[in-house]
Structures are given as structure tokens and as C-alpha cells.
Amino acid sequence: MFDKQTRYKRSIVKHLYFARELSCADLSALTQKSVPLTSRVLNELIAEGVVIEKGYALSTGGRRPQVFSLKPDLMYVVSVAMDQLITRITLLDMHNNYVGEIERVELPLGNNPEALQQLTHHIADFISRTAIPIENIVGIGIGMPGFVDVIKGVNHSFLKTDQGSIVSYVESALGIPVLIDNDSSLVALAEQKLGAASDKQNVMVLSIGWGIGLGMILNGTLFRGHNGFAGEFSHIPLFTNNKLCSCGKSGCLETETSLLVVVEKAIRGMQEGKLSMLQGLSLDNVEEASNAIMEAALKGDRFAVELFHETAYNIGRGVAILIHLLNPELIVLSGRGSLAGRLWLAPIQQALNEHCIPKIAENTEIEISSFGYLAEIIGAAALVMEHYDTIKPISGKAKSSLIVS
């Protein structure tokens, strides 16, 4: 792709992005290269205006190190987070701050042959409104539900296209490098690079949403499996409940644990006349309903708390299997459901006590993410920067002139 020098240069930019500030010695240690080499490359990057000097850090017993950082407003990443109904688009600078607002557009993925075209149009529209020159956009990271083949750049569930891949379609339309991944994987990437799992080697990141997703950090890297389908946590056969799952089987974990299940149970409970501060829940607006239930539970509403207890215990049974198989050091609860915070912890812990060999489980912590609903957005940007040293530059301009600047 690039020659060695350029690759090392980009590798330094990448490290600075994720760590925000680093000294020359830090970079030398991180990249396993010598200090003089690192120093020379840093000076080149400063001359190019990519890197800036931020002054001196405190001494650790010797001369104080010069600290380097990326110039925030020279390069940008477009981050796209999709779910089956809503797509969020935003622009992030090199310090990982939004430029402007997060844009929300309705874009139904199910049974929508024009979804890819619409998506491309929305992104193009968004970019032109930011008024950032295309040359300054490093890449576009897109997270989406479904079976995503990261290498081929296709999604086996949604956004299907006649010929070629999603990646090549968007790239040739916009003239900017594109990277796609599964939504759960991106949540995990966000936690690993910038969140609760940073500096950890083996972490399971659960994203609790309308389904329940799993992203696995194994040996310090996001694990995808042979075809990119790894982490199908929600469809492991765990129950004998005869509830039909969306996947066609029955007894999947997903049939008993997700925010959707919580909402359904809540509605059924209300109909049966359970006492609660909740009212007027409806499946027509699950987002509102699930937020209401989370709020009520956090305020102590007994019925709402019980809903979480049952769901969380079942997640815990699944987590017990994860711990036995993969011996992680940390389990992170992320995704929109993590707003319910500590309500998940106790029942999950109880399930672990019942179903885990103590020797293994005692080495595994559980944490709630602080990213919540933003995790996928952060992850999509991280996806782009994670590949900054191997990304392929798009040859030539955008074929269609969707972007008016």
C-alpha cells in the first residue's frame, strides 16, 4: 500500500489519535522503533502541519519530555451509525470532538432496495453542508446491523447491491475511503480504543439494545472469526422456551433478553394490572417506551426493576458461558441499554455465582460503559483511524458529483 516510511508516519498519527498526547519516547516504545527514527518522523509531521507541540509533561525523574498532539482541525472523520430504522451521521475532528450536531435521518433497512443509494445521498448531503474540503476527510466509517463481511465490504443482511460492494459503491460516489463494520463490533472497538476496555487485552463488550450484541477483544484485537460473523451471542441456544426467534430457531438468548423483550414484558404486565408509575407504553414507539422504563427503574419503581432483574439474570447465564470459554478480564455493558447502569450488575453477578467456576470468574470484572448510545458513533470513527496506516487512498475524484461545495 504505502512505503515503509509513510506507513510509519501514519502509524504515529494513529497512535496520537487514540492517545491524544504522547511523547517521543512513548511513541518509540509503542511502535517498537528507535527514538532517533521516531524523532525524525515527528519533525517531518510538524513541518507538514499534522502534528503540534503541546509543551512539556511532568518529569518522571529526568528531563521533561516534549508532548506531541495532532492538529485537531486539519483532518476529519465522518462517522455513520445505523440501526434498522434510524441512521446517525456526524463529523469528528482529530481530538474526537463533534463538529456541529449529530444528524438523525430515518432510513429503514428492512425490505428497502434503495437503502444504499439513500445512505450515500444522505452522507454526501451531510458532507457538503459541513463545508469541509473532501481532501481533509480521512475516511468514512459506517456501522450497521447484520452479517457484515468487513474484508469484502458487503452486508449479507441489509444494503444489498447488484454488483460490487457497499464500500466500493460509496467510495466511488464520494471519492473518500470507506470502512464498514457490524454495529456491535464498533461498540467494542470504541470501548477498547477510548473507553472502559482501553489497555485491556481480553474483553467482552455487550451492547444492549433492541437485540443484544457482542464484540470480542481477544489478545488486544477485535475478533471477527472466519467470515466476520463471530459474536452471535444473541442466537446461542440457551432456552427451551419454544419462543420463535427472528433467526428462525427457538430458544435463542435473544428471545429472553433485550430492551425489546423488556418493553414487551412491561406492556404485558401493565395489561395484567401490575402496579407501576409507568403508563401509556406502546410498541409503536419502543425508543420512548424503553427510555421510560429505564427512568422508572432508576427511580426505584418496583415493577420496572423486576423487569430488569429477570432480563439481566438471563444475560448472566450467557455471560457465564463467555467467561468459561474465553476467560476475559473484563465484561463491559454498553449500548443504549447501559443507561440503566447499575440495574444490570447485581442479577448478572448472581447468575455468575451460580453458573461459573469461581477460580475463573473471580478474574473477571464487570463494568458499565460511559458511552451509552454514543458508543457506535465513536466506534465508527475509531474504525477509520484504526486503519489509517493501511487505508487505500481513492484514486481520482468522485465519479458522481453528489457533493456540491
Add this chain to the structure above:
Amino acid sequence: MFDKQTRYKRSIVKHLYFARELSCADLSALTQKSVPLTSRVLNELIAEGVVIEKGYALSTGGRRPQVFSLKPDLMYVVSVAMDQLITRITLLDMHNNYVGEIERVELPLGNNPEALQQLTHHIADFISRTAIPIENIVGIGIGMPGFVDVIKGVNHSFLKTDQGSIVSYVESALGIPVLIDNDSSLVALAEQKLGAASDKQNVMVLSIGWGIGLGMILNGTLFRGHNGFAGEFSHIPLFTNNKLCSCGKSGCLETETSLLVVVEKAIRGMQEGKLSMLQGLSLDNVEEASNAIMEAALKGDRFAVELFHETAYNIGRGVAILIHLLNPELIVLSGRGSLAGRLWLAPIQQALNEHCIPKIAENTEIEISSFGYLAEIIGAAALVMEHYDTIKPISGKAKSSLIVS
């Protein structure tokens, strides 16, 4: 540990060990180094007598490549495979052939405070009888059951020692580098490096024995988890059968699937008067009993076949979980139980059909290992050679002069 040059030299030796024969161009590609560099190092190795030229390979459209190989009788590896009762010791040369016989000694691990001492003595004794000079022994690889911490070199279940590690104990006694690992991990390593899983990136290796072990090859390397406890497949909670497991919990996979369970079921069946060519089975000699049942089943004995069917189906339920979580390209059935070969396949496949999302399962093959009971022996040797480029040489001679040469 070593300087760069020595490390590259040893890395080439390592590649030659696992591949047996390679050309200079092959090695250059495998190690990502240039051909001239590789060529120079090869010539040095030839001058040292470590590598020999084996003549020319067939042309693939151009000049025929010179093929290189290790000199088989210059270096040796001691391979030790332990189970809870029997320990096997053997010596392997650089072409992975035994020198002499595999030695079998009784060495009970449970409740035996002197096990480590006895093990060391047996190895020392074995080495002195081979009459190979200690300098020519690259290392000792030891596979053992239990929770093995590979980094610290200790076993949390067996072979406990007051101070220090198993590794340091044996090393200082014998003066030879020692590497230990969990038995199931070594079976997986054997399959990856020299067996059914070679050149595969994501493989689950099940070793069916008195328990049921799992070794995971993920992204091309053996995965151990945070503390080295990954792969506890046999204790995932999968049944509601109230059968107490050795781990203290109930409902573990192991309570329904292992060769031990097969033998127990067979004995119970015989007592109930089931028709079969089997007779005189006893739990006092499970090894003999399980061999007899495997033989009978392979000969078509209906009762014996049924025993396998039930056990294999339950394994299949566990495998379905593995496939969903880790999306492997291959499942290998290895260990002593793999002698029953194809008997496992159909019931496992049936379980997968019932419990897997087709899209994922269709990308996963299942194979029977050809190593059988030898897998752990081969894996222990592979463990040593796998670390040949980073192994630490033991400083000084053996402290105790256990070895008389």
C-alpha cells in the same frame, strides 16, 4: 532475549521444523524478510551444520528452487504428556520422529505432594538413558491437565510447589529450558502446526478423553485468555440434569459427554440387560473399557453405536454455541476418543442443523484428527519449537546432577 540476527536465525529453524522442507523464497515470504537476507542466514546455518540442502524442487514455471531442511540428529526435544494417572515421555528429533520408544510411567497427580519431584526424576532418568548430550536437547515440553498458567509456569490444580514454579523447578534441576501447557491446548497446537488445522486461522480443537477439552486457534494463534484458563468447554452450563460435576456445579457439559460418561452408560446398560457384544466392562479399567466400546461400535454393535450417538449429539449442542460465538472455519475432533472416528460426525452435524443459524454453520467444516492419542505428545514438542526463537537458554549447568551420562 537474543539479538535480532540470532532471532531471525532461530525463526528460520522454527519454520523449517514445522514445514520440514522449504525453499529460500518460501522462507522469505513466511518471515517477511528479503531474499538476500534469508539466503545469507541460510548459508550461515548450513555452515553451522544445522541446516542441510535437500536438492531441487519441481519448477513452478521458472528456475527450480533449492530445498532446505533441518539436520534431524543435531537437536532433539523431550516431550512429556501427562494425564491424571499416566505420564508418557519421549524424545523427538528435528523431523518429528521418535528416537526409541514412548515411555509410560504411572504418576498419579491427585493428592500427591511429591508429583513434581517424581516427574523431574522420571524425565532425568529418561534423558540419561537416551544418551543424548544435554547440549543437544533444545527443550522439554510438558502437557498436563488442570488450570495451567503458561506465563508464570504454574498449575493451579496439580503439581503444586512451595516456592517458585514448575518450570523453574525442572529447569534448575535438569539445566534444560522447560515449557508447560494445558493438555487440551497442546492437542490444539499439534493440530494447528502439523495436523488437520494447518494453515487455518480459526479452528476449534476438541479433545475427547476422560473429560472433554477445547483448544482454540483464533487468528492463527492458540488462544489462552486473560489467565490462561480459556477453553473450559466442559464446564459450560448446558443441562438442567442435576448431575453433580467434578467442578462442584451441576449441569456442566461434562456431566453428559466424555468417554467416561460413555463407559458409565455402557455399564448401566449392560446391567439392565441390553443386547450387545460387549461384556465384562468395569470402571476399574476405563481405558480398556472405552477401547472395547469404540471397537464394538466401529464393528456395528447397535448398543455401542447408540451410546456414541447420544454423547455426540450433546457435544453438538456445545459446538453450536462455539460456532455462533467464534465463527470457526473448522472443528477438529482429536484426543483418544477420536479413534471412534466417523461415529461422532452424524449426531454432531444433526445438532448443528437444529441449533445453528445456517448462514454461519455452512462455513464450518468438521474433521476427525489422525493423531488420536499421540496428539498431546506431538503438541508438547511443538510447544518447545514454537518458542525456539524466544526461548531463554538456561544459565550454567544443572544444579543437581540428576543426569548421569
Add this chain to the structure above:
DNA sequence: ATACTTTATTAATTATTTTAAAAAGTATTT
């Protein structure tokens, strides 16, 4: 004030790759 750390810069040395050319083969054309 002295000894010890850590970081930064420069020069000298070493390691590695690239380039070029030769050697040894296969495949295709005349």
C-alpha cells in the same frame, strides 16, 4: 554539590532492502 534519571540530538555503524543481472527453467511461436 554530587550522583543518578530521563529525554533529545548528532554522528557512526550496522542491518536490510532495492536494484540489477545471471542462471535455470517453462510456454509459445515460427
Add this chain to the structure above:
DNA sequence: AAATACTTTTTAAAATAATTAATAAAGTAT
């Protein structure tokens, strides 16, 4: 059947990349 065009492997020479070593600078600890 001979000539040629194209491959792949091997070796040698030249160019480049990267590290090590040495020194200086800037700090902490005693």
C-alpha cells in the same frame, strides 16, 4: 525443432533505512 518470450530463483553490488553509541540537556534525589 529452434528461437523467443516469459517465470522463478539465486547471487552480487549499490543504496537506503534504522539502530547503536556518544553526548548534551534538563530534571530529581541524596
